Amino acid sequence: MTTHRFGVRSGFAFSGIAFLAAIFAASGALAQQSDAPQKPGKMIHAGDVLSGELGVMKVRDNKNRSKRVATYQITSEPRRLPPPNGLCNLETGPETFQLVPTNDAQAAQLKSLSGKAISVKVDEVTCAKDAGEMSEAIVTKWSVVAK
Numbered sequence: 478m479t480t481h482r483f484g485v486r487s488g489f490a491f492s493g494i495a496f497l498a499a500i501f502a503a504s505g506a507l508a509q510q511s512d513a514p515q516k517p518g519k520m521i522h523a524g525d526v527l528s529g530e531l532g533v534m535k536v537r538d539n540k541n542r543s544k545r546v547a548t549y550q551i552t553s554e555p556r557r558l559p560p561p562n563g564l565c566n567l568e569t570g571p572e573t574f575q576l577v578p579t580n581d582a583q584a585a586q587l588k589s590l591s592g593k594a595i596s597v598k599v600d601e602v603t604c605a606k607d608a609g610e611m612s613e614a615i616v617t618k619w620s621v622v623a624k
Contacts, residue, residue, distance in 0.1 A: 518555030518570040521599060526622055527574060528596040529553040531587065549576045549587045550612045551597065558602055558614060565604035571613030574602070579618070586621060596622040 521527070529551045536548050555569035565571045576597065578584040600618035 516569070518557055521556040521558060521602060523600050524598060526596050526598055527551055527553045527556070527616075529594065531576075531590050531593060531595050533588075533591045547584070547588065549578070549591070550574060551576060551595065556614075558604060562602075562604045562614075565613050567613060571604070573612040574599075574614045574616050575605070575612035576619055577615060577617050590621070598622050 532550050532552065534548045534550070535545045551574050552572060553574060555567075555572050557570040558565060576587060578587060597616070597619045598621075599616055600620070602614055602616045605613055605615055
């Protein structure tokens with residue numbers, strides 16, 4: 478009488494287990510390297526410049542829920558905010574900064590720069606607190622710096 482092993486050879490099963498063990502050992506070593514504590518970013522002050530790529534997202538308007546409005550954010554190196562905001566409850570400080578246009582000219586300017594690397598001079602910044610804020614920090618007063 479013959480025994481059916483459904484196409485599995487014992488040598489193949491052992492090599493598969495050894496392969497999986499090697500993968501898990503390598504991923505464990507990588508995880509230990511990435512667990513090293515990161516240093517907080519440098520402090521950002523009024524007048525400092527943030528540089529990065531300008532992204533745009535469409536979100537629902539808080540006043541008119543059926544209307545979608547553009548929200549702009551810049552991704553930069555981690556930066557600490559001045560007290561009392563500090564690190565915004567993050568280890569290294571915020572990396573994404575939402576730019577709030579105060580008039581139609583600023584909104585048009587951001588729309589034309591969407592997807593490009595830009596620099597903005599920060600005049601006022603705070604941590605995100607309200608629902609609907611898509612970034613870690615909110616820049617309420619800013620101006621684009623020409624490169």
